[in-house]
Amino acid sequence: MGFVNLAAFPADGADVPSLEVRGLAYAYPDGHQALFGVDLTVERGRRVALLGPNGAGKTTLVLHLNGILTPGAGSVTVAGLPVARPNLAEIRRRVGIVFQDPDDQLFMPTVQEDVAFGPAAAGLRGAELRERVEEALERVGMAQHAHRAPHHLSFGQRRRVAVATVLASRPEILVLDEPSSNLDPAARRELADLLRALDLTVLMVTHDLPYALELCPRSVVLADGVLVADGITQELLSDPELMRAHRLELPFGFDPRSVTAPVAQRPRAT
Amino acid sequence: MGAGHAHKLYKDVRSPVHALPAHCKLAAVFCFVVLVVVTPREAVWAFGAYALLLAAVAAASRVPPRHWLTRMAIEVPFVAFAVLLPFVAEGERITVLGMSLSEPGLWGAWNVLAKGTLGVAASVLLASTTGLNALLLGLARLRMPPLLCQIATFMVRYADVISDEMRRMRTARVSRGFEARGPRHWAVLAKSAGSLFIRSYERGERVHLAMLSRGYTGTMPPALGDGPAARAQWARSAALPLAALAICVTGWAS
Amino acid sequence: MHVPDGFIDAPVSAGTGVLAAVAVAASLRGARRELGGGLGEAGERTAPLAGLVAAFIFAVQMLNFPVAAGTSGHLLGGALAAILVGPCTGVLCVSVVLLLQGVLFADGGLTALGTNITDMGVVTVLVAYGLFRALLRVLPRRRSAVTVASFVAALVSVPAAAVAFTALYALGGTSDVSLGKVVAAMVGVHVLIGVGEAVITAATVGAVVAVRPDLVYAARDRLSVRLELRPSPLASTDAGTTAPAQEPATAPTDALEGSPARELESAPAQEPAKVPAPRRSARPLWLAGLAATVVCAGGLSFYASASPDGLEKVAADNGIDEKAEDHAAEDSPLADYGVKDIANTRLSGGLAGVIGAGATLAVGSGVFVVVRRRRGADGGASAAAPQPADAPAER
Secondary structure, eight states: OOOOOTTOOSOOOTTSOSEEEEEEEEEOTTSOEEEEEEEEEEOTTOEEEEEOOTTSSHHHHHHHHTTSSOOSEEEEEETTEEOOGGGHHHHHHHEEEEOSOHHHHOOSSSHHHHHHHHHHHTTOOHHHHHHHHHHHHHHTTOGGGTTSOGGGSOHHHHHHHHHHHHHTTOOSEEEEESTTTTOOHHHHHHHHHHHHHHOOEEEEEOSOHHHHHHHOSEEEEEETTEEEEEEEHHHHHTOHHHHHHTTOOOOTTOOGGGSOOOOTTOOOOO | OOTTTSOTTOOOOOOHHHHSOHHHHHHHHHHHHHHHHHSOTTOHHHHHHHHHHHHHHHHHHTOOHHHHHHHGGGGHHHHHHHHHHHHHOOSOEEEETTEEEEHHHHHHHHHHHHHHHHHHHHHHHHHHHSOHHHHHHHHHHTTOOHHHHHHHHHHHHHHHHHHHHHHHHHHHHHHTTOOOOSGGGHHHHHHHHHHHHHHHHHHHHHHHHHHHHTTOOSSOOGGGSOOSOOHHHHHHHHHHHHHHHHHHHHHHHO | OOOOTTSBOHHHHHHHHHHHHHHHHHHHHHHHHHTTOSSSHHHHHHHHHHHHHHHHHHHHHTOEEEETTTEEEEOOOHHHHHHHHOHHHHHHHHHHHHHHHHHHHOOSOSTTHHHHIIIIIIIHHHHHHHHHHHHHHHSOSSHHHHHHHHHHHHHHHHHHHHHHHHHHHHHHBOSOOOHHHHHHHHHHHHHHHHHHHHHHHHHHHHHHHHHOGGGOGGGGGGOOOOEEOOOOGGGGGGGGGSOOTTOEEOOOOOSSOOOHHHHGGGOTTHHHHHSHHHHHHHHHHHHHHHHHHHHHHHHHHHHHTTSHHHHHHHHHHHTHHHHHHHHSOTTOTTTTSOOTTGGGSOOOHHHHHHHHHHHHHHHHHHHHHHHHHHHHHHHTOGGGSSOTTOGGGOO
8 A cells, every 4th residue: 555655856766765864963952962873774664663761862853753853963864855944844744743642633623624734734625635534534444533523532543543644644654652652452452453554664652562562573772862772673572681771661471572573574684 | 632623712503604704704893893983982872783783693693692691701891990980080070879970981981881892792703603713714814914823823722721731730739738828829829830831832832743743834724724705705794894884874974 | 901992092093003013014024033934943933932922921911900091900921922932023922912802802992903012012022122131131141130130021011011001091092081090090000010920920931941941032042052972882783973982072053944042053162252252341331321220210219109199099999909809810821820919019119210210221222232233243243142043044
């Protein structure tokens, strides 16, 4: 179901990674430095988990991916297009960020209008806009709720609508901030099924390690503003020293070695 | 955040008044109020006629009278000034019910009260029949400068965030046994004002970032608002100010 | 202080309408610079800040005190707007609030919108901002200086608006209320309101400066950050791009856009070299000016001492102490800032003197700032100017 991205100006071949971060450093205006030189490449069509303790700089990194924060040093490239001021509109279409709290993300009176917001901002209207909205809602299984108010939906439904709001812009990469937080187990599983079915490039920021193992063959660990590990999720989670050093903890009784990890997407050696 | 559409003033029913585009209604209300204001205060009957016009619109809007009558309580401070006016104003004094009142003051009070009440009633009707989002898009369509529209849009969104955060902070304070009594507690309250501001900003900022991430560039995509108004809709909206114009002209002539 | 319809006569209403339109148009131009333009960090972030300030003003203006002669008195919020988002955006914030109040709540007449914008928007914002900038130059460069300056700026801005209102009333008032009564009621009550305004403004600005200094327009030029690069344990695979350990690297100029705060990072070396000289030479001048205005204010406070009994009468007549509580709208976010004790505070002649001094200083410093900025821009030593990075915002 991958979309052919006609707007990409560098050759749209499979060899251009969806996301390329180089030497990214950033300090907040109050002087607190959050990133100290991050390098990360995500190949097209892969799902990668971004792990790390609270305060490691994960959200700061995410906000650089679509140019909301401006790098103090380093660069970010999305499918060959550098994140820079003249490209911001296109970058924000390509990078679909689903924020942690769907109530922050959904602000229009109805689900349908909310999903239409992104493509409408990009200039779509009329039948084409309706088609986009229907398609996005269809993909997250929320088409029958199109006319409801977002705050009348359940939390899990709201998160799926939040995913639809960015899918409607046909993004190159889907960035999810804590997608499984506050979901009941059934909603959690439904979201996992949905993400697997999407077949998009995904960067998933999460504390939910079993969820990372279930969905993302590859994981990177961010700690104190630098990447400290990058590898096959199952191997990282099975490394007790690494886990302890970076405040990563598995749920009680969970053994990552006993799980058959998905093998469809083995990352290249890094 | 779910703001901007579930406002307390708005009454969600279907009616011909609700169906009119927001910018038509805005223009109609503005013209109506201007006409009311320029009507001479001595033409007492004209204000009764204006009130009847508004009552007719209210009936057509199917907003329960209770809803908009209670919303008019916002006018209470106004009434207080109007009542004071005959006591403090200068000029000839007349005696009413044993009280010495200023005659120009009485006229002034009537002036403020009648025009103020009609203005409030018209505004409340507008707000009851038009969602806030529609109202903001309507202002944009009436060529309000985009920056002002943007500030107004955020203001409306933040109003909900602020009252929400305020409620949470008050709950937290009260749960710890704090209640504001007199200036001794002003320091605490002033400090909460500061943190209220930051909390509201940071929560609102997250919403804003989510909007930016989806391509928001400072204006609501026009595809999401009312389309340009049909001539028939303009004509229907113009009924109120045209009737008011007739009353106003008659008021000056008499 | 919202002027209702029909309170000011038509010629003066029209005149203030034109004045307000010009002020808003000029502010729109200026705000584009303050807000940093369209896409990019600075512009995108300050627009919602302006909205929040507007919402805040809306909230504080709900605290209504009845005042004689057909108007209300309440906190104004112009000082907060000017300090947090800059004078031009501040005028826009207050104007938006007044417009929506007029359209939605009929608070302030639609035909009196120009009068209200002139009085509560333009006058408060200009007085507060001028005074604030002037005080920042005189006071030591500490964070507390921002709080103190915002306290004084807010304190003075409210009675200044009351004076402006009285002037408009003198020009075109329609009610037969004597000017003396209006002055006593408006200025007297608004000195008291100014105290409340000052407390809330100072607390808000103080808290924001402490936690998010980047959000305070007037304090933005105090920020400068150096970036540090740390090696990743994974660096062996990608050694070329990472800097050596712990070596501080000066942040390069923003690739995307120049927000005022970040622009300074690229010029930390110039700032200490150029800025202190003019600042040190200017401070004695400012102190002398402040002293002079305080001395002049003696006359004003003498005048002010003639009216306290009028104020007390107004306060008692209108029952401010009992009624204020009722009018504080139940849903107002600030509803529990108990205002019932405000009438217990006594207006002292000295306070009026300080306000007179402040108003004079504000006007004087406004002229001074304009002149100085122009000279600074010509001479190239403009590092101390409040908007160091407007160039990238212009297209």
